[in-house]
Amino acid sequence: MQTRALVASGAVSGLEVTGEILAPVDVAVTCVNTSDCPPGGACIGGECLACATPTAKAIGSRYLEITPNPGPDPVGILITGIDPEVACVSGHVDDNGLLGGAGTIFQPPAAWGNVTARGESLVAGMEYQVQTDCNPAQPGVSLSDPVSVTLWMHGDTNNDLGVTILDIMRGIDGFRSVLHLPVVPCTTDADCATQGPNFRCDTAFSLCLQVRLENVEIRGASTACEPDTVVSILDIVALVDAFRGVPSECLGQCGL
């Protein structure tokens, strides 16, 4: 188990044995179920364990990348809105990364891998918190410390806090899968790190590609506010609209 054990408040007092005072010993809290554990703990294998905090970052104006901490036990991923415009948002990510998709999914961190989370309620420019959920029997009860993330502003494809003609061009590149020059050979993303923060290794070509889908994909086809993991002409039009100053049509998830 990778998560740390919760320990009882106050260590066991030193014991006097043959005249020697032993050092205090931390004692893990044993349990039958999660209600036996301190807040935030989960009863796993008879022991109260703290739910490990995931890593999370924004990788576009509609996508988060979330990685649960490694460990053998199944976990869920809970996203909650922080900004007032999305304060009503609270839900789990499904195994396709869709917030509020196919139910509440618990699976081992290795099965999650790096989750690219998306959904109608993940709105450009808004702040959210991400937590690991450690108790499949009681979703939403045994949660990790939160990680705060803010999605890139609407139409910004490189997180430089501006929407320019270059953002539209990146969208077109994503649509056409055109590689940026200079063309740098690679085998892993690390080989492309010197090219800039938005480069990754496209293994189909073994070349560094500047644009990743999640940077530029901002809307769906049938459901406009739900990104559909496809860079289509509709995404390009939405980027052009953003450049022209048209606000996102996906604000107001909480009726604000």
Ligand SMILES: [Ca+2]
């Ligand atoms: Ca930009």
Ligand SMILES: [Ca+2]
């Ligand atoms: Ca799309």
